[in-house]
Amino acid sequence: MTYEYRCRDCDETFDVTASVAEKAAGLSPECPKCGSSNVSQVFGGFGVLSGSRASGLGGGSMCGPGAGCC
Numbered sequence: 001m002t003y004e005y006r007c008r009d010c011d012e013t014f015d016v017t018a019s020v021a022e023k024a025a026g027l028s029p030e031c032p033k034c035g036s037s038n039v040s041q042v043f044g045g046f047g048v049l050s051g052s053r054a055s056g057l058g059g060g061s062m063c064g065p066g067a068g069c070c
């Protein structure tokens with residue numbers, strides 16, 4: 001599994017690869033940029049704002065196969 005984290009100090013986002021067992025035991029990743037452990041996990045949901053769906057949300061003219069908006 002890959003988990004996404006964001007550094008609260010420098011706003012760097014980075015991925016942490018760990019097994020489910022390791023995640024359950026508690027991860028304490030450090031920011032690869034500034035070395036801070038003041039990080040928070042980024043959960044899914046932001047994905048809808050990236051990729052092809054973003055243009056559908058913004059343009060309003062992208063409704064078509066796979067868009068699921070009509």
Ligand SMILES: [Zn+2]
Nearest residue numbers: 007010031034
């Ligand atoms: Zn950082």
